[in-house]
């Protein structure tokens with residue numbers, strides 16, 4: 001089995017080294033200062049989950065396992081459709097080599113709506129947190145499987161220090177334990193194993209019972225329809241991160257509404 005996550009992070013380290021050489025920290029600070037303040041990401045999810053489901057709707061053009069997902073890709077239009085359909089937050093893929101993402105997609109999506117936006121990328125260096133804020137991101141992703149404990153804490157400190165939220169992504173009980181040593185109480189369980197791309201909802205069911213009550217708990221990946229969400233809700237899960245199944249629909253607003261409320 002090839003470990004795709006290791007490969008992606010190695011590519012990312014090279015990319016970050018080149019970006020750091022091309023961009024000073026003071027330039028990033030100046031750009032970050034021009035952005036509107038972080039929109040509360042976890043708060044938006046919690047507010048939505050109190051009376052229904054908290055949806056993080058993902059703007060995703062392609063993935064390594066599925067190839068091109070959407071040909072007529074239009075980040076601002078998708079952002080508005082997700083917002084009108086009832087999403088609480090957005091996630092925007094910015095990794096280029098594996099997901100055909102781009103920072104411009106995040107900036108365009110965030111400008112087009114009022115929702116908080118997660119930068120979905122592979123963070124291997126705290127420098128990327130300031131870079132994320134400089135493009136407007138309200139939250140960043142920490143993938144526990146990709147990082148040492150000390151690296152995770154540094155990245156989290158950088159995010160919280162800038163007033164951003166950090167979504168801590170785990171996929172087994174040991175990673176959840178490591179996540180609990182961090183300060184964030186926003187936990188995502190990836191049903192997809194980033195090492196081999198297999199999807200299993202049992203990952204969420206196993207971990208939701210182990211997560212402390214004060215956590216905002218998000219089930220991620222492979223969710224296709226309202227029945228998937230209600231099945232998860234029976235296990236106490238109220239927040240979801242969904243990309244592909246929404247991005248494949250011609251009418252994204254209606255698809256988002258149907259996912260949340262049923263047809």
Ligand SMILES: O=P(O)(O)OC[C@@H](O)[C@@H](O)c1c[nH]c2ccccc12
Nearest residue numbers: 190220221222223241242243244245
């Ligand atoms: O498109 P899906 O199966 O609905 O999944 C969305 C999201 O969970 C997935 O894109 C994802 C979860 N964690 C990640 C980490 C990196 C890149 C992508 C991801």
